[in-house]
Amino acid sequence: MIAVGGEPFYYLEFGDIVLYFSPVTTTLFVLALLFTLFVLASRPERQVDIAFGSDAYLAKVITPGELHFRKFMATACGLASMGAMVTGDVFDFTLFASLVGITNIGIVAAVKNRHVQNAAYQYGLVSLSATVPLFSGAAMVAATTGTLSLIELAKGTYPAVPLAVKSFLVLGIIGEGMAPFYAAKAEMFRAPGAPYVIMCSLSSLLIFLRVVEIAMTM
Amino acid sequence: MIPEILAALFFGLLLLGLHRKVVARIQKRPGPPVWQEFLHAAKFFWKQTWVPKTASSLMFVGIVLVGIGIWVAALLVVIAGGNILIIFGIYMLQKIVEHGFGLSSGSPYGKFGGVRSVISAASEIPLFVSVAAIALFTHSLALQDIVAYQAVHGPLLLIVPPAAFAMFLVLLSKMPGGPFSVVEGKELVSGYKTEHFGFFRAGLYVCDGLKTTVLLWTFVLVFIGGLPTAGFIIVMVILMIILSFTCALTPMLTPFDSVTLQTLVTGAMLVYVGCIAAMGVPG
Numbered sequence: 073m074i075a076v077g078g079e080p081f082y083y084l085e086f087g088d089i090v091l092y093f094s095p096v097t098t099t100l101f102v103l104a105l106l107f108t109l110f111v112l113a114s115r116p117e118r119q120v121d122i123a124f125g126s127d128a129y130l131a132k133v134i135t136p137g138e139l140h141f142r143k144f145m146a147t148a149c150g151l152a153s154m155g156a157m158v159t160g161d162v163f164d165f166t167l168f169a170s171l172v173g174i175t176n177i178g179i180v181a182a183v184k185n186r187h188v189q190n191a192a193y194q195y196g197l198v199s200l201s202a203t204v205p206l207f208s209g210a211a212m213v214a215a216t217t218g219t220l221s222l223i224e225l226a227k228g229t230y231p232a233v234p235l236a237v238k239s240f241l242v243l244g245i246i247g248e249g250m251a252p253f254y255a256a257k258a259e260m261f262r263a264p265g266a267p268y269v270i271m272c273s274l275s276s277l278l279i280f281l282r283v284v285e286i287a288m289t290m
Numbered sequence: 291m292i293p294e295i296l297a298a299l300f301f302g303l304l305l306l307g308l309h310r311k312v313v314a315r316i317q318k319r320p321g322p323p324v325w326q327e328f329l330h331a332a333k334f335f336w337k338q339t340w341v342p343k344t345a346s347s348l349m350f351v352g353i354v355l356v357g358i359g360i361w362v363a364a365l366l367v368v369i370a371g372g373n374i375l376i377i378f379g380i381y382m383l384q385k386i387v388e389h390g391f392g393l394s395s396g397s398p399y400g401k402f403g404g405v406r407s408v409i410s411a412a413s414e415i416p417l418f419v420s421v422a423a424i425a426l427f428t429h430s431l432a433l434q435d436i437v438a439y440q441a442v443h444g445p446l447l448l449i450v451p452p453a454a455f456a457m458f459l460v461l462l463s464k465m466p467g468g469p470f471s472v473v474e475g476k477e478l479v480s481g482y483k484t485e486h487f488g489f490f491r492a493g494l495y496v497c498d499g500l501k502t503t504v505l506l507w508t509f510v511l512v513f514i515g516g517l518p519t520a521g522f523i524i525v526m527v528i529l530m531i532i533l534s535f536t537c538a539l540t541p542m543l544t545p546f547d548s549v550t551l552q553t554l555v556t557g558a559m560l561v562y563v564g565c566i567a568a569m570g571v572p573g
Contacts, residue, residue: 078373078432099363099376103383110352117346117396131344131396235567267349270393273408274386281379288425 080223083160090160092223096285100157100278107267107274108150111143114267141182146271149175153275156282162220165286166210166244172275173199173248179268202247209240213290225290233290245283249276291366295500298365301523302499303327305506305530306466312534313467331495339488344396353390354486354493360387361500368507371434377508378421381460384501385411388473388482391494395485403481406545407473410463419559420460423453424512426566433511440515447513452562454513458533459555461505465533469540470548506530 078095156168181192217230307324314321392404463470
């Protein structure tokens with residue numbers, strides 16, 4: 073057993089739902105919190121696009137309705153990321169990860185642009201498909217060990233989680249928003265709104281770091 | 291702690307200056323003095339500064355502070371012998387910071403730099419394979435445990451050389467003018483840095499200085515082990531010269547080729563780590 077994230081120094085219990093704070097999970101939680109506060113406090117950029125074939129340029133303006141919806145989605149994404157960082161339960165982690173996927177789609181789909189909405193739709197399909205390995209991975213963890221608690225699994229007294237099961241979890245997380253689907257997200261950058269699109273990348277990064285920690289801990 | 295941070299910043303900027311000097315000499319140019327990056331940083335502190343009209347103001351300013359903050363945090367983790375997962379997480383967060391730099395300005399050049407930064411995140415994947423290979427041997431990701439392991443068993447550089455190579459690729463991807471430096475391609479003006487000038491650009495130099503020291507120091511600690519201070523400085527200088535030679539002698543790849551090459555390396559590393567795990571680790 074490997075103490076990947078360091079020893080937890082604080083447990084927060086809500087009945088049988090336990091959140092824990094280790095050096096790694098706390099660092100990731102603070103980063104998610106910091107960027108969520110940025111999203112809440114920032115006004116969006118006004119993206120400038122060059123008009124090809126001329127020397128003109130276009131400045132895109134975000135309407136108040138779109139701004140409020142995207143800010144809501146980005147904030148929800150930040151909260152889901154924070155939950156995924158400190159949860160001590162594999163199933164809760166998969167729930168938070170799928171919520172991150174949904175909110176990422178929402179951040180992008182709010183933009184009324186054909187290219188951006190196509191990207192959101194395709195990403196939605198990938199994200200939807202990824203829930204199969206994601207949740208089945210969590211189910212197989214319970215089936216092979218009898219528990220979903222990361223704190224219990226880290227003790228090393230339970231049977232080892234098979235590599236295939238860990239691979240399912242990682243595959244699910246990749247589908248929910250990580251590289252190599254990052255490249256597809258480039259289409260999303262047609263969408264203006266600096267702090268909101270950044271939440272897509274940040275949440276993907278954070279849940280990937282967390283799933284690495286979880287896979288190495290189990 | 292302030293003296294350590296200033297020392298790391300100064301040393302990092304000197305290393306970047308050395309990088310420019312070595313590359314210039316290989317190209318038969320005299321090159322700038324070694325302390326040029328330090329002079330640049332000092333100069334930009336006093337230059338005029340403003341926020342573009344199209345920018346997301348808070349993000350435009352705040353992302354500079356976040357960039358400095360994460361690398362100061364990474365430095366403190368290295369000094370404290372903390373968890374390398376935190377350091378590598380901060381390294382990956384640098385991509386988000388670059389993305390933030392590019393997107394917050396509203397400029398198309400900055401935006402393309404930010405997009406490339408996100409696409410080049412593929413270079414981080416080999417890094418995680420390195421982590422897995424290290425963990426298989428040391429059974430811990432705390433720097434102090436990794437150093438202690440090497441004091442008994444010898445440098446990990448000799449035990450898991452492919453992992454060291456993967457980490458070297460990651461260092462290379464952060465070097466100016468390197469084969470994977472698609473983020474700072476000249477066709478993008480200054481990439482994600484384009485709109486950040488004056489005081490903000492000085493903040494970027496602070497990030498670069500700290501980042502260089504932290505990454506090279508981490509590499510030495512993880513793959514060579516504990517050394518006296520002079521030993522660390524000498525090894526880091528040698529490592530920087532090797533990186534500079536590599537940068538000077540290799541062309542800058544296109545974004546597609548860059549990601550493809552890194553993905554191939556990742557595949558090879560996965561097979562390597564899988565073989566180690568299957569065969570079992572001695573000791």
